[in-house]
Amino acid sequence: MNKIIESIKNLSIGFNSQKGKKISILRNVSTNIKKGETVGIVGESGSGKSTLALAMMGYIKQGLFPLKGECLFKSEDLLKMSSRQLEKIRGRKIAMIPQNAGQALTPNLKIGYQIDEALRLHTDLNKTERDKKISELLNKVRLPSPETMAFRYPHELSGGQQQRVAVAMALAGKPDLLLLDEPTTGLDVTTQAHVLELLRFIAKDTGTSMIYVSHDLGAIAQVSDRIVVMYAGEIVLEGPARKILKEPIHPYTYGLLKSIPKLSLAGLPASMPGSQPQPGSISEGCSFYDRCNLATDHCKKNSPDLEYIKELDTNVRCFNHKELINQNNNLQTSITKKSNNSEAIEVLKLKDVSISYAKQKFFDQLLNKISDQNPTVKDINIDIKKGETIALVGESGSGKSTILKSIAGLLKTKDGQIKFENDRILSSDLKMRNPNDLRAIQLIFQNPDESLNPNHTVEQILSQPLKLYFNLSGEELKKNIIDLLKKVRLGEFYMSRYPRQLSGGEKQRVAVARAFAAKPDIILCDEVTSALDVSVQAAVLNLLQQLKEDLGTTYVFVSHDLAVVRAISDRVAVLYQGRLCEIGPSQNVYKFPSHPYTEVLLGAVLEPDPDIKPKLVAEDIVEEKPPEKGCSFQGRCPRKIGDICNTEVPPWQIGENGNAIRCHINIDELANSQQ
Amino acid sequence: MLLLILKRIGLGLITLFIVSLITFVGVEVLPGDACTTYLEREAYGAALDACIKRLGLDVPAYERYLDWASNVARGDFGYSLSGEMPINEVLGPRVKNSLVLASVSILIGIPLAIVLGIITALWRDKLPDIMISTITIFSMTIPEFISATLLILIVAIWLGWLPGIVIIPSDATFYELLSNIILPVVAISMIMTAHMARMVRSSVIQVMASDYVQMAILKGVPYWKMVFRHVLPNALLPAINVVALTIAWLLGGVVVTEVVFNYPGLGRLVIESISNRDLPVVQALAIILASIYVGINLIADLMTLMLNPRLKSLQIRK
Ligand SMILES: Nc1ncnc2c1ncn2[C@@H]1O[C@H](COP(=O)(O)OP(=O)(O)O)[C@@H](O)[C@H]1O
Ligand code: SF4
Ligand code: SF4
Ligand SMILES: [Mg+2]
Numbered sequence: 004m005n006k007i008i009e010s011i012k013n014l015s016i017g018f019n020s021q022k023g024k025k026i027s028i029l030r031n032v033s034t035n036i037k038k039g040e041t042v043g044i045v046g047e048s049g050s051g052k053s054t055l056a057l058a059m060m061g062y063i064k065q066g067l068f069p070l071k072g073e074c075l076f077k078s079e080d081l082l083k084m085s086s087r088q089l090e091k092i093r094g095r096k097i098a099m100i101p102q103n104a105g106q107a108l109t110p111n112l113k114i115g116y117q118i119d120e121a122l123r124l125h126t127d128l129n130k131t132e133r134d135k136k137i138s139e140l141l142n143k144v145r146l147p148s149p150e151t152m153a154f155r156y157p158h159e160l161s162g163g164q165q166q167r168v169a170v171a172m173a174l175a176g177k178p179d180l181l182l183l184d185e186p187t188t189g190l191d192v193t194t195q196a197h198v199l200e201l202l203r204f205i206a207k208d209t210g211t212s213m214i215y216v217s218h219d220l221g222a223i224a225q226v227s228d229r230i231v232v233m234y235a236g237e238i239v240l241e242g243p244a245r246k247i248l249k250e251p252i253h254p255y256t257y258g259l260l261k262s263i264p265k266l267s268l269a270g271l272p273a274s275m276p277g278s279q280p281q282p283g284s285i286s287e288g289c290s291f292y293d294r295c296n297l298a299t300d301h302c303k304k305n306s307p308d309l310e311y312i313k314e315l316d317t318n319v320r321c322f323n324h325k326e327l328i329n330q331n332n333n334l335q336t337s338i339t340k341k342s343n344n345s346e347a348i349e350v351l352k353l354k355d356v357s358i359s360y361a362k363q364k365f366f367d368q369l370l371n372k373i374s375d376q377n378p379t380v381k382d383i384n385i386d387i388k389k390g391e392t393i394a395l396v397g398e399s400g401s402g403k404s405t406i407l408k409s410i411a412g413l414l415k416t417k418d419g420q421i422k423f424e425n426d427r428i429l430s431s432d433l434k435m436r437n438p439n440d441l442r443a444i445q446l447i448f449q450n451p452d453e454s455l456n457p458n459h460t461v462e463q464i465l466s467q468p469l470k471l472y473f474n475l476s477g478e479e480l481k482k483n484i485i486d487l488l489k490k491v492r493l494g495e496f497y498m499s500r501y502p503r504q505l506s507g508g509e510k511q512r513v514a515v516a517r518a519f520a521a522k523p524d525i526i527l528c529d530e531v532t533s534a535l536d537v538s539v540q541a542a543v544l545n546l547l548q549q550l551k552e553d554l555g556t557t558y559v560f561v562s563h564d565l566a567v568v569r570a571i572s573d574r575v576a577v578l579y580q581g582r583l584c585e586i587g588p589s590q591n592v593y594k595f596p597s598h599p600y601t602e603v604l605l606g607a608v609l610e611p612d613p614d615i616k617p618k619l620v621a622e623d624i625v626e627e628k629p630p631e632k633g634c635s636f637q638g639r640c641p642r643k644i645g646d647i648c649n650t651e652v653p654p655w656q657i658g659e660n661g662n663a664i665r666c667h668i669n670i671d672e673l674a675n676s677q678q
Numbered sequence: 679m680l681l682l683i684l685k686r687i688g689l690g691l692i693t694l695f696i697v698s699l700i701t702f703v704g705v706e707v708l709p710g711d712a713c714t715t716y717l718e719r720e721a722y723g724a725a726l727d728a729c730i731k732r733l734g735l736d737v738p739a740y741e742r743y744l745d746w747a748s749n750v751a752r753g754d755f756g757y758s759l760s761g762e763m764p765i766n767e768v769l770g771p772r773v774k775n776s777l778v779l780a781s782v783s784i785l786i787g788i789p790l791a792i793v794l795g796i797i798t799a800l801w802r803d804k805l806p807d808i809m810i811s812t813i814t815i816f817s818m819t820i821p822e823f824i825s826a827t828l829l830i831l832i833v834a835i836w837l838g839w840l841p842g843i844v845i846i847p848s849d850a851t852f853y854e855l856l857s858n859i860i861l862p863v864v865a866i867s868m869i870m871t872a873h874m875a876r877m878v879r880s881s882v883i884q885v886m887a888s889d890y891v892q893m894a895i896l897k898g899v900p901y902w903k904m905v906f907r908h909v910l911p912n913a914l915l916p917a918i919n920v921v922a923l924t925i926a927w928l929l930g931g932v933v934v935t936e937v938v939f940n941y942p943g944l945g946r947l948v949i950e951s952i953s954n955r956d957l958p959v960v961q962a963l964a965i966i967l968a969s970i971y972v973g974i975n976l977i978a979d980l981m982t983l984m985l986n987p988r989l990k991s992l993q994i995r996k
Contacts, residue, residue, distance in 0.1 A: 060896055065887075086901065094898030101896075106889040111911045111987060120907075124898050156987040172897065 008179055008212055009036040009059060009097075014072035016054055016063065017282075026283035027070055029054050030236045036180065041206055041213040043227030043244065045220055045259075047279055047536040048507075051236040052216045056182050058082070059214060060097050061089050076180075095125040098173035102185040104165035108157035114141075115153025118172050125176030140171040144201060161625040163194035170201065174209070181206075181213045187222055191398040192563065196607040196617040199225050218536060220263060221609030224248055225616070232256050235280050235290040238309060242317030245613055250331050252317065252324040254295045260334055262541035263611050264570035269590060270337030271548055271570050274541035278506045289321070297323045337570070340548050347389040350557055351410070351525055352426070355419035356383040358402075358409050358581075377631050378417050380405050380581035387525075392551065392558040394572035394589070396565060396604070400625075402581035403561040407527045410559065411446045412436055424524075442472045445518040449530035451510035455502040461488070461513055462498040468520040487516040491546060508539035512546065519550060525557045532567060544571050565608050569593055577601045580626060582635035587662020596674035598664045599642040634667065642676075644668060686979060690972040697968040698750065701961045702743050746961075755962040758951075765962045768947070773966075776943035779859055779866070779936075780928035787867040788874065788921060792914070795878025799913075800905065802883060811879075814872040826865040826938040833861060843940045862939045866932050870924055877920055878913070885913040915986055922978030926971045 011034050017027035029051045036042055036059075044052045057064060058074055061081030073080040076092065084092070093099075101107035108117060115137055122133045141149035144167040157165055166186060173181055183202070187195040203226055206213050215226050223230060223244075230247040232240040232255065240253040251257045258275040265272075277294040289295070289302040302322055309318045359378035380402040387393050395403045408414040410421060412433035421429045423440060430436055448454040455464055465484045469475045475483055485495050491512040502510055511531060518526050528547070532540040548571065551558060562568050568575055569589055576586040577598060585598035592601060606618035620641045629635050633649040640648065647667050655663050656670040664670055714726070730736055737745075749756060755765035794814065798807040817825065833839050840860055885891060886909060894908045933945040940946075944963065951959035 057896075062892075062896060090898045090900055092898070093896050099893065099896040101889060101893055103889060107893040109890040109894065109908045109912070111915075111985075112907065120899065121897055158988050169893075176898070 006038040007035045008038055008077065010075040010078075011035075011055070011059065012073050012075065014055070014058060014074060015070040016051075016058060016067055017070045018067050020283065024283070025070065028067070028236050028282045029058070031072070032236075032238055033072075034231055034238065034241065036212055036214060038179075038212055039206075039210050040228050041215060041226050043223035043230045044214060044216045044233060045218065045223050045230060046233035047218060047538065049279055049282075050233040052218075052233055053184055055233070056184050056214060056216045059180075059182060060093055060099060062093075090124075094121055094173075094178070095176040096178055097180045097182060098176055098178035100166075100169050100173045100181060100183045100186050102188060104169040104186075105157065105162060107169060108165060110157060112156075113153065114155055114157065114160070114168050117157075118153070118168070118175055121172050121175035136175070140174055141168075143174065143205075144168070144171045146171070161194075162190050163198060163623050163625070166190065166194075166198050167201065170198075170205070174205065177209075178211060181211050182216070183213060184216045185218070186215075188217065188219065191623070192565070192604060192609075193398065193607040193619075193621065194623040195222070196609065196619055197623040199609070200617070200619060202226060219609070220248070220260065220537075220611040224611045224613050225609055232259075235285065236282065237290060237320065238318070239291070239320045240317065241309075241319075242315060246315050246317055248611055248613060249334075250315065250328070251334075252312070252315065252327045253319050253321050254297050254323075254327065255291050257327055257330070257334075258294070259538060260611060262538045264541070264544070264564075264566040265335075265337075265610060266566050266569055266593065266605065266608055268335070268337040269569065270339040271545055272337055272541040274545050275538040276542075278508055278539060291321075297321075297326055299323065338545070340571075341552050347391070349386045350389045350424055351387040351559075352422040353383050353385045353387075353406070353410070353419070354422060356406070356409065356416050356421065357381045357418040358405050358414060359417045360405075377629060378581070379629070380409075381629070383419070383583060385576055385583075385586065387557060387559065389524075389557055390551070390555045391573045392560055392571055393574045393576065394560045394562060394568040395576050395578055396562055396568045397578035398563060398604075400580070401578040403563075403578060404529055405581065406578075407446065407529050407559065407561055410525075411444060411527055412441075438472070442521045443524045444527065445521050445523040445525070446527045446529065447511075447514050447518050447531050450534050451507070451514045452502070454514055455510060455517075457502050459501070460498065461493075461500050461502075461505075464502075464513060464517055465520055468517060472521050483520070487520055490519060490550060491516045506539075507535055508542060511535060511539075511543055515543070515546065515550070519554075519556075523556065525559065528558055528560045530562055531560075533562070533564070540567070547571065565593075565604055566610075577604070580629035580635045582629065583665060584636060585662060585664045587658070588660070591658070591660040591662040594660075595677040596658055596664065596670055597677060598636075598666055599640050599668075599673075600636045602677060603639070603641065634665075642668060642673075682983070683980060686976055690976055693972050694965065694968055698747060698965055699743075701964040702746065705957050705961060706739055750962075750965060755965075756958055758956055758959045765959055768959060769962065769966070772942060772944050772947045775941065776929055776945070778856075779862060779932075779941065779943055780925065782856070782859060783863050783866045783870065783928055784925060786863065787871045788924075790867070791871040791874035792878055792917070794871065794875040796882055796905075796910070798875065798879045799882030799886065810875070814875050817868045818872040818876070822865065822869060822932070822934045823938055825868060826862075826935055829861050829865055830938070859941070862932075862935055862941050865935050865939070866928065870928070874917070874920060874924065878917055881916055882909060882913040885909050888912075911985075915982065918982050918985070919975075919978050922974045926974045929970050929974075 011032055014029060014032045015027045016029040017025050020026050032055060034042075044055060046052045054064065054067065058069070061074060061084055063069060069082050074082050076097065081089065081092070108114070118137050118140060119133055122128060122136055126133075128136060137153050138149040141152050146152050146164060146167050157168070160168065169186075186202070187198050190198060199222060202213070205211065206226070213226070215223060217223050227244040229242065230244045231238055232247065232253065234255050240247060240251065240256050247256065248260065251260055258273075261273045262275055263272060275294050280290060280293065287306065288304055289298070289307055292298050292302050295302065299322070307320045307322050309320045311318050312324070357378045358380040361378070383406060385393065395406060397403055405414065409416050409431060412429070412431060414431075416431040421431065423429045423443070429440060433441070462484055465487055466480055469480055469483050484498060488495060488497055493509065493512055493516070497505075497509070502513070505513065532543050535543060544567070547558065550556065560568070560572055572589050574587065575589045575592040577584045577592065577600060579600045584600045585592060593605070597605065603621045606620055609617055621639045624639060626638050630637055630649070633651055634640070634653050637643060637648045644667055651667070653665050653667045655665050657663050658670050664673070666673065735742070746756065753766070755769070757763065758765045758768050794810050798810050801807045834841060841858060891904065891908055894904045899908070929944070933949060935941070936943045936945040937949060944967070947959070948963055951963065
């Protein structure tokens with residue numbers, strides 16, 4: 004158990020800057036991987052996790068090169084090997100499971116061929132033995148009908164299935180060490196929990212060592228024995244998983260854990276100021292100095308070394324780590340938010356809204372009707388009060404974005420009405436809306452890179468809505484822009500920056516500022532924090548909440564992340580396949596009784612706590628379209644009671660505490676069985 | 679799948695029908711008719727009457743269109759004015775000559791382009807790439823008429839190795855043709871190969887940077903195996919459509935090259951018939967060139983469809 008298989012010694016990797024300077028993105032990293040052990044490497048994007056993982060296979064990405072140190076695999080340095088020698092090790096001794104299997108499987112080759120290729124390269128089996136092995140492997144990763152699966156192309160599989168194929172391919176060569184680079188990022192919550200469960204099973208079953216790289220402490224917590232925390236290319240904390248997660252003694256890890264929203268906490272997570280420094284920008288002192296609330300003058304001038312703390316079996320890179328010992332109770336707190344007053348009037352009503360993506364047939368077009376009997380989104384009834392934050396939550400394909408687009412006027416409704424202020428019907432066509440309605444409803448997108456024009460400065464981006472809606476110009480325009488920037492906590496000097504000169508969090512702040520420039524009544528937020536690192540996500544969530552409390556804005560907040568939703572929203576609507584399952588005040592939706600789908604979602608959430616294991620109650624099948632009749636969740640429901648679920652649309656039942664559940668099971672019975 | 683092919687063929691036929699209408703109407707609305715245009719100042723009296731009679735210009739336009747269209751559908755384009763012989767006989771040798779020129783250029787140019795493209799991509803920014811890329815970019819930027827003229831000047835006039843101007847009897851054998859067309863083929867291939875090699879290069883580079891190639895390397899797949907199994911099939915797929923367009927462009931006659939070398943292909947026939955105001959021939963050429971474009975693009979689309987598993991299964995599922 005204690006045999007070391009791979010040992011990284013003082014590894015630094017870097018690139019040449021345009022000015023010819025050597026800039027390191029990995030600095031002096033040393034760690035050991037023991038046999039049978041799973042090591043989680045965690046850090047924000049840009050912290051060097053993937054570079055480290057790839058170096059462990061002797062692979063250095065184009066443009067980078069090793070500056071010093073070695074990667075010893077069974078005491079041979081991978082970085083010194085020829086490509087011939089590496090071919091013998093890759094796939095056979097060390098195998099990789101990539102982040103996005105959809106892009107990492109070669110599109111023109113069948114699944115079976117790609118697994119067979121690994122078998123031919125790394126085993127001596129003959130054709131029939133290999134064929135048998137392929138089905139065995141596909142079976143092992145729990146893919147349905149392994150015989151036919153081998154003859155399918157990668158694109159014919161769902162994301163979760165592709166990830167399983169990648170796992171099967173990696174296992175083909177019976178490696179001693181498996182490298183996993185964000186293997187579940189981008190998958191749906193339930194699929195993610197299933198894939199993680201599979202990986203845990205495989206680690207136990209085969210005794211393979213694993214290196215699990217992720218930005219998600221929730222996923223890391225589920226699989227790791229030991230955790231390595233990286234910041235700005237350095238290891239800042241390393242130790243047994245439980246210790247790291249429950250008693251983090253580095254200010255960065257502490258802050259990171261505090262910035263993760265948790266299901267059990269109603270308020271907003273605490274955020275860390277600032278963002279990770281760019282490679283090459285740290286010349287002296289601790290790399291976390293700018294963001295650290297324990298920093299002293301000593302930290303500014305001197306960089307801390309990794310120090311071993313015997314009692315915790317932990318390495319930490321911080322001068323003041325003692326101050327964090329016994330602070331762990333504080334991890335379970337959050338910032339309470341002011342909730343809206345319940346007397347408020349309703350500003351936006353969705354009445355019987357259905358939306359279809361089906362193309363109209365020629366004749367239907369003539370008759371101006373949409374014939375789709377089974378639209379993507381159906382029967383949505385939601386009344387939204389002024390000043391509240393209502394969240395739409397569900398897995399991908401549940402129709403959340405579709406509903407937002409319709410409210411914004413970007414997508415026509417098939418049936419039903421959207422009513423705004425005093426029950427005035429809003430046209431579902433953007434061109435038919437009056438300018439004031441356009442101003443009143445603003446949208447913030449998931450990815451600021453796509454929604455901000457890269458050729459415009461922040462000043463130009465923010466001046467557009469101000470000119471358009473308020474006809475501002477000159478000094479007044481400038482004053483307003485500075486005000487807006489102040490609101491989203493960006494300094495005046497950001498005005499002349501281009502989006503590419505901003506970090507992810509700063510870009511999203513600009514996008515928020517742009518939405519607020521119109522002085523809107525309602526802001527539609529589509530997965531606005533999904534692309535951000537957790538510490539930045541916490542900051543954006545706090546910013547949105549602060550702005551709302553100051554200005555009384557209403558939010559419709561779309562997210563797949565139940566913990567984020569819990570943190571920000573007053574009310575939650577749960578959607579499956581474009582149909583509402585449950586709606587109610589957030590504290591109640593997160594309590595039982597729940598709709599069976601909500602129950603599945605809540606069970607699959609990965610908490611950054613090794614003691615809370617996800618519950619996998621439903622299969623992670625992907626349904627392509629909603630069922631024609633009956634309950635929308637019938638295909639996957641673990642509590643299904645029979646034919647009635649397939650044939651009749653379930654009724655709404657209102658629970659004691661005001662959350663409405665749409666299910667054939669009596670709500671009291673649900674409550675009993677979910678205790 | 680079959681339905682799709684039929685649909686594509688149907689669309690192609692509709693395109694051809696529209697082209698035929700446009701050329702016919704175009705000729706109709708020009709001042710004067712085929713006879714007055716062709717006979718010019720002699721367009722009076724018996725000569726004009728004879729001409730009108732011969733071309734059947736005395737019947738109403740729609741009848742003439744139907745008549746002409748149904749003949750074309752049967753492969754009969756009627757009579758040319760200048761040669762006063764059946765257009766089919768005018769076209770026959772020209773089509774053959776163009777086919778020879780095009781196929782030789784294709785046989786040399788396309789494989790060469792693919793090989794050069796792959797070499798430049800795999801040795802990106804190394805010596806082979808720098809050398810080949812310099813040459814390809816250079817030959818892409820020189821206009822055809824200059825490179826063709828230079829070729830004649832150097833190879834034919836200074837060195838005297840090959841005839842500079844093509845003189846082919848109409849019954850020339852394939853071998854006679856071959857020695858005459860070396861220079862035109864070189865002139866055409868230079869540009870065509872350069873363009874295609876650049877395209878193949880960027881396509882291969884893009885695929886080499888993909889996640890699945892990195893995955894293949896990390897799986898331990900040896901370099902050349904990875905290139906042939908994981909890179910090339912995915913990189914060359916988008917090239918099919920470009921190749922198709924190039925072929926259509928070649929068959930349609932490389933006007934400038936044909937004129938410079940005096941090569942009796944379709945391209946030169948276009949110029950000749952326009953300057954002779956031989957409207958029936960112009961009409962016939964329009965239809966033939968349109969058919970070539972439609973046909974070759976159809977084949978290219980179908981090939982992409984067959985070779986790309988993504989599109990194939992999409993179609994089957996529908
Ligand atoms: N432009 C489109 N054309 C056809 N179907 C679409 C389109 N956009 C989304 N869909 C389908 O609509 C459903 C809901 O999608 P979406 O609203 O994006 O879900 P979510 O936001 O919950 O991920 C999915 O089944 C998706 O495939
Ligand atoms: S060394 Fe100083 S600045 Fe760095 S993490 Fe510790 S307390 Fe903060
Ligand atoms: S109605 Fe039936 S299928 Fe739907 S959630 Fe309830 S028990 Fe499950
Ligand atoms: Mg979405």
